[in-house]
Amino acid sequence: MSVMCREVVENIIGYIESELDGETLRDLEAHLHECPECLEFVNTYKKMLEMAGKLRERSFVSPEVREKLKKVLQSKLKSSSHLET
Amino acid sequence: MQFFKKIKDVLSTLGERESSLTDEELVEQFVKTGDHEAYYEIWQRHGGYVYNLAYRITSDHHSAEEVSQEVMMQLIQKLDTFKGQSKFSSWLYRVTANASYSFLRQRKKYEKEVGLESYAPYDDNGTLMGKIMPKAWSDRPDSFLFGKESMEIIERAIGELPDSYRVVFVLRDVEGFTNVEVAETLEISVPAVKTRLHRARLALRDKISDYFMEWDKEKK
Numbered sequence: 001m002s003v004m005c006r007e008v009v010e011n012i013i014g015y016i017e018s019e020l021d022g023e024t025l026r027d028l029e030a031h032l033h034e035c036p037e038c039l040e041f042v043n044t045y046k047k048m049l050e051m052a053g054k055l056r057e058r059s060f061v062s063p064e065v066r067e068k069l070k071k072v073l074q075s076k077l078k079s080s081s082h083l084e085t
Numbered sequence: 086m087q088f089f090k091k092i093k094d095v096l097s098t099l100g101e102r103e104s105s106l107t108d109e110e111l112v113e114q115f116v117k118t119g120d121h122e123a124y125y126e127i128w129q130r131h132g133g134y135v136y137n138l139a140y141r142i143t144s145d146h147h148s149a150e151e152v153s154q155e156v157m158m159q160l161i162q163k164l165d166t167f168k169g170q171s172k173f174s175s176w177l178y179r180v181t182a183n184a185s186y187s188f189l190r191q192r193k194k195y196e197k198e199v200g201l202e203s204y205a206p207y208d209d210n211g212t213l214m215g216k217i218m219p220k221a222w223s224d225r226p227d228s229f230l231f232g233k234e235s236m237e238i239i240e241r242a243i244g245e246l247p248d249s250y251r252v253v254f255v256l257r258d259v260e261g262f263t264n265v266e267v268a269e270t271l272e273i274s275v276p277a278v279k280t281r282l283h284r285a286r287l288a289l290r291d292k293i294s295d296y297f298m299e300w301d302k303e304k305k
């Protein structure tokens with residue numbers, strides 16, 4: 001085995017962003033063919049990134065928080081001498 | 086007492102008024118005339134996002150609230166420094182990310198923080214043998230991976246990352262900032278961003294695998 005699992009792990013960003021040089025890429029893919037551990041590592045790594053991207057759609061603002069921040073905003077604007085016109 | 090009358094007017098219309106002005110036009114209006122309504126509307130449009138981003142970075146509702154208030158204040162004071170060279174929302178999100186990061190640093194949690202500099206899933210021989218497959222989860226259906234439970238699992242796992250790694254992961258992989266944008270926002274180097282991102286992702290992948298396994302056990 002010319003490439004170790006370590007190389008797959010340490011080159012993972014270059015691999016998924018298609019930035020590896022030809023030789024490194026060939027070696028790495030050859031290793032992925034014969035190492036189920038690394039294949040699963042790469043697959044779960046990609047899935048994790050997909051999941052992370054989906055988190056952006058989740059909101060954590062409860063109605064209570066919204067109400068509270070609105071009140072704070074009111075008092076901040078009131079006390080802001082900067083704004084007195 | 087024109088000022089108080091103005092405030093009263095604003096409060097009475099709060100939540101009802103919605104103009105067709107762009108963010109940038111509202112900012113200009115606020116900066117030029119101190120129009121409170123313009124400020125309210127800016128906050129109404131983006132306050133939720135500010136809170137959400139602060140929450141993701143700090144992983145704590147109390148902290149998110151404090152950061153949101155801080156951003157609110159900074160905006161009143163600094164809105165005139167927005168030069169319009171980027172979209173207002175991108176500028177605001179960077180201000181928020183920066184405020185969240187400063188907040189974490191002020192808490193001095195960094196000093197106690199366990200670093201992930203040498204975190205790696207392979208053993209001393211450079212092999213993963215036997216460590217990944219028993220916890221395999223890549224073939225689970227999307228309906229599971231993008232479902233409520235899985236989203237909560239990944240959120241919890243992100244929350245457990247050390248602060249300085251979590252902030253990089255969130256900005257880059259959740260918010261979609263580029264490496265350069267993350268570096269500028271946090272005032273660290275691009276290589277530092279890359280290193281932290283790499284270790285954060287490795288640690289997170291492991292954590293998620295562990296959580297999925299635990300979750301399976303509980304279901305049985």
Ligand SMILES: [Zn+2]
Pocket residue numbers: 004005006008031035037038039213
């Ligand atoms: Zn391998």
